[in-house]
Amino acid sequence: MATMTIAGKELALDADGNLANRNDWTEEIAREIAAQEGIAELTAQHWAVIHYMRQVFEKDGDAPSIRRLTKESGVDTKTLYQLFPKGPAKRAAKIAGLPKPKGCI
Amino acid sequence: MAETGALPIERVSIVVSRGSLEGVYPGLIMANGARMEGIEASLFFTFFGLEAVIKKRMNNLKVATVGNPAMHMPTLLGALPGMSAFATSMMKKEMEKIDIPPVGEFITMIHDAGCEIYGCKATVDMFHLKPEDFCAEVDGVITVGEFYEKSAGGQIIFT
Numbered sequence A: 001m002a003t004m005t006i007a008g009k010e011l012a013l014d015a016d017g018n019l020a021n022r023n024d025w026t027e028e029i030a031r032e033i034a035a036q037e038g039i040a041e042l043t044a045q046h047w048a049v050i051h052y053m054r055q056v057f058e059k060d061g062d063a064p065s066i067r068r069l070t071k072e073s074g075v076d077t078k079t080l081y082q083l084f085p086k087g088p089a090k091r092a093a094k095i096a097g098l099p100k101p102k103g104c105i
Numbered sequence B: 001m002a003e004t005g006a007l008p009i010e011r012v013s014i015v016v017s018r019g020s021l022e023g024v025y026p027g028l029i030m031a032n033g034a035r036m037e038g039i040e041a042s043l044f045f046t047f048f049g050l051e052a053v054i055k056k057r058m059n060n061l062k063v064a065t066v067g068n069p070a071m072h073m074p075t076l077l078g079a080l081p082g083m084s085a086f087a088t089s090m091m092k093k094e095m096e097k098i099d100i101p102p103v104g105e106f107i108t109m110i111h112d113a114g115c116e117i118y119g120c121k122a123t124v125d126m127f128h129l130k131p132e133d134f135c136a137e138v139d140g141v142i143t144v145g146e147f148y149e150k151s152a153g154g155q156i157i158f159t
Helices: A027-036 A044-060 A066-073 A077-083 A088-095 B021-036 B047-053 B083-097 B103-112 B121-126 B144-150
Strands: A003-006 A009-012 B011-016 B040-045 B116-120 B140-142 B155-158
Touching: A003 A027, A027 A044, A027 A088, A044 A066, A044 A077, A044 A088, A066 A077, A066 A088, A066 B103, A077 A088, A077 B103, A088 B021, B011 B021, B011 B047, B021 B040, B021 B047, B021 B083, B021 B103, B040 B047, B047 B103, B047 B116, B047 B121, B103 B116, B116 B121, B116 B144, B121 B140, B140 B144
Parallel strands: B011 B040, B011 B155, B040 B116, B116 B140
Antiparallel strands: A003 A009
């Protein structure tokens, strides 16, 4: 299994390069992954999306769809794409320390 | 994926040419999915596909129950009154369960995601449609030539 040093810790990654164990995740790790993904600073809205995604994952075992995310996190579709320009679902999941979302929507 | 050495897809132009519920959704799902992956996307609605962006029609599209062997329904049965409405309501229920929005909401979501939406000029002329017939998300009515110009450097998907 691939590993990577993030925020001074040696962490296991899955086949997609996301954290293999979501319990390894910390906000400091999120900031470092975001920087690697080209997001220099995580704003309050980024954090709202990240924490919401983690919360849904804990409950359902998968990240929410974009539709549900925009309806329940308080961040609308346009803003979501501005926050995570290179693909919101996948990028936000990665920064949130979760596996790649399984849904199509 | 990356291991194959193939270049990732960066742009797609998706043509929606059919106006049944099952004819419209694949194109919408592919356009939305492209944007979710950070792929530039545009949608081009032509012929009966235009129904998906006509305000009065977009939320009333029906599943075709005749002439579709995969419905596993004899043609004469499929032609009975109410059969298409029944199949449509069943399909909409199943779609809602997996969080696929109704057409109108989906078009707004896809447009907000940064996908450009165009209507086909030839169809608009043929059906005598007016700008006010279309939903606000339509970015313009363009010719086939303009469609190809806008698709430069991308993949074209016909549905």
